């Protein structure tokens with residue numbers, strides 16, 4: 001990583017890393033699916049991995065490679081791959097690295113669709129232990145000789161449990177177990193997977209990285225810390241390059257070329273533009289979230305607020321160690337007594353009822369009957385989700401407008 005400040009680096013990254021033609025400051029967008037070779041030996045060398053290059057748009061293209069360079073630079077990694085969505089990045093990564101009979105240790109507090117995808121992996125013969133990742137002890141207890149991977153998010157949504165990533169990272173490194181961290185909730189500059197020894201980070205670019213609710217995308221970054229020569233599932237055909245590239249080679253061939261959830265050039269461009277203001281948006285959203293959480297925590301109509309920045313949050317001190325510049329911008333709340341969450345959401349004027357997060361706009365939704373409906377009551381209980389919980393993704397509006405909107409809605413529901 002460079003010595004320049006984060007945003008200085010971000011606003012110049014495309015120009016400096018990708019060297020676009022004619023003095024352009026953005027990498028050019030090509031919709032070309034195929035790439036021509038003047039000398040036929042060239043296409044042979046690229047197919048055989050002897051030379052870098054693009055042959056077919058499903059596997060790679062100059063436009064997507066430009067974004068991959070920027071994401072890799074952002075995290076200080078050894079390489080990155082982009083996918084059409086965050087779920088495509090997650091599913092392709094896990095499917096390309098795991099085999100039937102493997103055991104993986106997975107956070108019991110997961111994004112709903114990732115949790116649901118874990119059921120698909122189980123159907124394919126991968127053994128999964130779901131554990132409380134706020135404690136290393138829980139991870140240690142289920143470790144087996146065939147444990148290949150620990151998979152967790154940084155700060156879980158909607159309850160905001162914080163994984164004990166320093167301890168889990170050390171444990172995984174001692175045993176050369178892959179540590180895969182979903183860093184969607186706390187992208188740089190808040191958190192770097194590399195700092196805790198993560199092997200791979202996966203991210204939904206759709207959320208904070210792109211930031212404006214207008215494009216889908218996902219990525220995996222190899223931090224370069226994992227020794228792939230100790231990983232039993234790399235096919236001999238992919239053990240050809242430098243060992244630190246083995247994982248990426250297999251993820252690219254299996255996860256991208258064979259599974260095919262490729263990011264489009266237009267999406268790559270939109271994401272790279274969003275990334276320019278990543279730190280500015282994160283700082284503002286975190287600032288707003290802290291203010292709003294404090295306001296709600298002190299309001300008599302609110303029973304409980306879930307936000308790692310509050311000093312009575314169960315992992316407040318873990319979060320303080322892990323996260324730079326803020327505690328993220330997701331918070332959840334339970335209203336007091338039998339106040340109706342639906343009526344409360346309807347009473348908000350500025351805040352949008354929507355299932356998305358990491359947007360410039362503040363969004364809210366009732367959790368149990370929507371995004372965690374499929375999990376059932378017992379499943380929700382295991383994740384700490386109450387039946388009346390409301391999740392808020394705090395945006396970058398002016399804080400007085402946000403507090404005002406919540407204040408008015410709270411007084412409306414508590415007067416009923």
Ligand SMILES: *Cc1c(COP(=O)(O)O)cnc(C)c1O
Nearest residue numbers: 085086087111182184204206217
């Ligand atoms: C949204 C999200 C995903 C999935 O990303 P998409 O781009 O919507 O497919 C994965 N993990 C987390 C933590 C998310 O919030």
